[in-house]
Amino acid sequence: MAHTSEWKVRLHLFEDDEGTTQAHLVLETGATKIVGRGAAHRHPADSDVPEIGDELAAGRAMNNVARQLIRAAERDIEGVGAARPSRPQETGWPL
Template sequence: MPHTAEWKVRLHLFEDDDGTTKAQVVLDTGTTALSGHGTAHRHPADANVPEIGDELAAGRAMEDLAQQLLNIAERDIEGMGVPRPSTRQVTGWSM
């Protein structure tokens, strides 16, 4: 059974005067929305390169979102009655 879907992702970046960059990534699946968050803190002695803070905060926000998606998928698989092995590998569904 073929399946096609389009999920929309928005990434918002905010930098404070103190060198803290915050990121929020929002995933809209059409039926649900998830939000991941990440921060990066520039050391006062470091050069002010906003792109680095953006990259770190965005990467951490996406990592947060990815973990949420993996947890949801794992719960969905368990809800189907598939036994959970000692490793995160489930037959037919690589985790």
């Protein structure tokens, strides 16, 4: 069974004057929307390198969305009668 889909991701980054970067990520699958957030805080003694804050905040927002997406998939797997795996890495469809 062939299947193709396209999901849209929007990532917004905001940095304030105190060195805090906030990330807001929205994943739209067509059927649902998942929102993730992440933050990074620069120590006042550290050099001001905005890319580092962006990377950390974005990575944390993506990690947040990934965890939500895996939980949704596990609920869907249970909803079709499949057993819940004992470890998250085992989640998948039987062959």
